[in-house]
Amino acid sequence: xxxxxxxxxxxxxxxxxxxxxxxxxxxxxxxxxxxxxxxxxxxxxxxxxxxxxxxxxxxxxxxxxxxxxxxxxxxxxxxxxxxxxxxxxxxxxxxxxxxxxxxxxxxxxxxxxxxxxxxxxxxxxxxxxxxxxxxxxxxxxxxxxxxxxxxxxxxxxxxxxxxxxxxxxxxxxxxxxxxxxxxxxxxxxxxxxxxxxxxxxxxxxxxxxxxxxxxxxxxxxxxxxxxxxxxxxxxxxxxxxxxxxxxxxxxxxxxxxxxxxxxxxxxxxxxxxxxxxxxxxxxxxxxxxxxxxxxxxxxxxxxxxxxxxxxxxxxxxxxxxxxxxxxxxxxxxxxxxxxxxxxxxxxxxxxxxxxxxxxxxxxxxxxxxxxxxxxxxxxxxxxxxxxxxxxxxxxxxxxxxxxxxxxxxxxxxxxxxxxxxxxxxxxxxxxxxxxxxxxxxxxxx
Numbered sequence: 001x002x003x004x005x006x007x008x009x010x011x012x013x014x015x016x017x018x019x020x021x022x023x024x025x026x027x028x029x030x031x032x033x034x035x036x037x038x039x040x041x042x043x044x045x046x047x048x049x050x051x052x053x054x055x056x057x058x059x060x061x062x063x064x065x066x067x068x069x070x071x072x073x074x075x076x077x078x079x080x081x082x083x084x085x086x087x088x089x090x091x092x093x094x095x096x097x098x099x100x101x102x103x104x105x106x107x108x109x110x111x112x113x114x115x116x117x118x119x120x121x122x123x124x125x126x127x128x129x130x131x132x133x134x135x136x137x138x139x140x141x142x143x144x145x146x147x148x149x150x151x152x153x154x155x156x157x158x159x160x161x162x163x164x165x166x167x168x169x170x171x172x173x174x175x176x177x178x179x180x181x182x183x184x185x186x187x188x189x190x191x192x193x194x195x196x197x198x199x200x201x202x203x204x205x206x207x208x209x210x211x212x213x214x215x216x217x218x219x220x221x222x223x224x225x226x227x228x229x230x231x232x233x234x235x236x237x238x239x240x241x242x243x244x245x246x247x248x249x250x251x252x253x254x255x256x257x258x259x260x261x262x263x264x265x266x267x268x269x270x271x272x273x274x275x276x277x278x279x280x281x282x283x284x285x286x287x288x289x290x291x292x293x294x295x296x297x298x299x300x301x302x303x304x305x306x307x308x309x310x311x312x313x314x315x316x317x318x319x320x321x322x323x324x325x326x327x328x329x330x331x332x333x334x335x336x337x338x339x340x341x342x343x344x345x346x347x348x349x350x351x352x353x354x355x356x357x358x359x360x361x362x363x364x365x366x367x368x369x370x371x372x373x374x375x376x377x378x379x380x381x382x383x384x385x386x387x388x389x390x391x392x393x394x395x396x397x398x399x400x401x402x403x404x405x406x407x408x409x410x411x412x413x414x415x416x417x418x419x420x421x422x423x424x425x426x427x428x429x430x431x432x433x434x435x436x437x438x439x440x441x442x443x444x445x
Contacts, residue, residue: 035351039338048067048340050076050232051077052081055333069232075229084243085255085256089249096194102279103212111129112127115196123175134189135186138288139184141174143173143415146170158246160246161245162247166248176438177415178417179404191247216274216276222255222257252315261335262333267280291357309329310325310327311328312325321338370445379394379444383398385398407421417433428443
């Protein structure tokens with residue numbers, strides 16, 4: 001079982017949970033003052049090197065920037081400054097899927113096996129039956145990261161992960177495990193989707209995205225590398241290296257500018273013409289719900305507010321964080337790009353008036369709670385938390401469990417599952433399934 005603390009760098013690309021840090025409850029009558037103040041304070045404290053915000057309201061655009069792009073250059077960020085946008089890349093990957101569907105290149109029900117043909121053999125045939133829509137909406141059952149992604153440098157976890165490794169991982173993923181049909185955020189799935197779409201296009205993700213999405217939207221400053229002046233990623237009071245990507249670029253590789261993202265917002269709001277074949281309004285329908293007031297469409301996360309749904313995504317890579325949200329019902333949008341240690345997610349949603357609802361306590365099987373000995377001195381403890389069942393290996397952080405079948409529970413952060421064994425309807429042991437291997441652990445309390 002993977003140590004969740006070690007997994008944390010992988011998880012920064014995005015999360016479907018609402019981050020609690022950087023919470024600004026901006027009043028509707030003062031939509032900019034709260035964000036102005038928070039960003040200015042963060043720059044003054046050194047937590048943020050540079051930050052830029054854009055507000056669209058009533059057809060008007062307001063911009064504000066703080067800090068400097070580089071410690072050795074006092075130039076302030078503006079609409080043409082490039083930031084790495086992390087998991088907002090997934091919006092572009094999903095737009096690429098929608099465009100290829102509109103052009104008849106693939107369908108939302110096209111499967112992995114239909115695209116890869118005879119290129120690989122799946123240890124778990126269910127993996128081949130995963131659809132492109134499931135990859136886009138995080139309902140594929142794939143773990144958060146590939147089983148063979150062993151980062152040498154945790155500050156750049158996806159560097160050098162190539163096509164050969166991706167196909168090898170895909171061939172062995174969830175071997176001997178059921179997939180289930182639950183919602184589980186997967187960087188693996190998003191990166192795989194980008195790869196598959198590039199494969200269908202006959203080139204790669206970067207070329208397919210440029211030809212079918214970026215050029216039709218006239219987003220000339222969005223791409224794998226920063227265009228023009230770029231904000232230096234910033235962590236612990238120092239410039240750090242940006243994340244680099246190979247085959248999994250579709251999960252978080254893109255750089256963009258406030259101006260380009262403003263054009264994307266205007267296109268989604270219907271106030272700017274574009275040459276996409278797809279109907280952008282068709283991308284707004286919810287296809288899956290994951291928490292009270294929160295759902296996903298084929299392209300966006302969705303947050304329900306009293307003034308209409310907000311379509312949004314966030315992102316975080318090494319030294320960068322971002323938020324993008326649009327509300328068509330009020331013709332509003334908010335874009336926040338940060339070089340530094342500040343998550344704008346909850347503040348961005350609060351600006352639109354979203355208040356997270358308390359999630360109901362999920363039902364759990366109390367009978368399987370207890371401790372199971374995996375090896376001498378090593379056990380797995382199963383217990384209930386605020387959001388359901390958790391598993392904790394000795395000396396490691398707890399990891400959430402999701403029921404996928406009778407007495408089967410998947411770990412979404414890793415390619416592993418737990419199967420509980422019973423006698424007289426009482427749990428007596430569990431079997432850890434990981435990497436195609438099985439290991440039994442007897443219940444000791």
